[in-house]
Amino acid sequence: MNGRTLxxxxxxxxxxxxxxxxxxxxxxxxxxxxxxxxxAEKRIxxxxxxxxxxxxxxxxxxxxNGRMLRLLAETAGxxxxxxxxxxxxxxxxxxxxxxxxxxxxxxxxxLDPARAEQARKHFAQAGVDGLVEVVVGDAxxxxxxxxxxxxxxxxxxxxxxxxxxxxxxxxxxxxxGLIAADNVAMAPDYLRAITTDPQLDTVFFGRFAVTLKKx
Numbered sequence: 001m002n003g004r005t006l007x008x009x010x011x012x013x014x015x016x017x018x019x020x021x022x023x024x025x026x027x028x029x030x031x032x033x034x035x036x037x038x039x040a041e042k043r044i045x046x047x048x049x050x051x052x053x054x055x056x057x058x059x060x061x062x063x064x065n066g067r068m069l070r071l072l073a074e075t076a077g078x079x080x081x082x083x084x085x086x087x088x089x090x091x092x093x094x095x096x097x098x099x100x101x102x103x104x105x106x107x108x109x110x111l112d113p114a115r116a117e118q119a120r121k122h123f124a125q126a127g128v129d130g131l132v133e134v135v136v137g138d139a140x141x142x143x144x145x146x147x148x149x150x151x152x153x154x155x156x157x158x159x160x161x162x163x164x165x166x167x168x169x170x171x172x173x174x175x176x177g178l179i180a181a182d183n184v185a186m187a188p189d190y191l192r193a194i195t196t197d198p199q200l201d202t203v204f205f206g207r208f209a210v211t212l213k214k215x
Contacts, residue, residue, distance in 0.1 A: 047126040066094035073098035078151035085157030086110035089119030096128040109139035155181040162190035
């Protein structure tokens with residue numbers, strides 16, 4: 001799928017969501033839980049459910065946005081995904097559902113060592129620890145070591161730092177690559193950057209934003 005087609009897809013999804021919210025769409029308004037198609041997928045979904053029921057989350061995305069991350073990573077055929085803000089691994093597991101199919105890897109950055117350790121435990125339980133590298137420490141410094149092209153960048157850490165992360169990592173995002181961010185209303189500098197740069201096209205889904213780096 002090329003960048004233009006993906007841009008149309010994202011715009012269509014946003015329009016459908018708006019129509020549904022306004023009562024113009026005749027269909028289910030609530031997303032149904034995902035169904036596992038393989039034993040590996042079932043294992044990951046099981047750990048995700050365990051994290052919710054066991055309250056093993058910390059400032060994580062909700063399930064719908066997690067599923068959006070999986071959709072984006074798989075549609076883009078992502079080989080290299082970078083996440084800023086691992087927390088306990090909830091969003092990373094949704095991304096790994098896609099990486100099992102794309103053959104990609106996730107490099108995820110977390111400031112808190114205890115939460116990083118929890119994330120490693122969840123990745124191991126889900127059988128995806130071989131797909132993930134958890135980097136502990138100040139992500140603002142650690143991401144400067146990245147060199148490879150990024151297919152999908154996900155921001156869910158210090159909101160005041162979103163603009164800095166974008167400035168540092170946008171040159172690495174490949175043309176046609178994607179940038180997703182949660183809680184964007186708390187990051188006005190980031191919002192300004194992704195809506196005024198002509199090389200970017202952004203669609204909003206509530207608190208969530210998806211940005212296409214144009215080809």
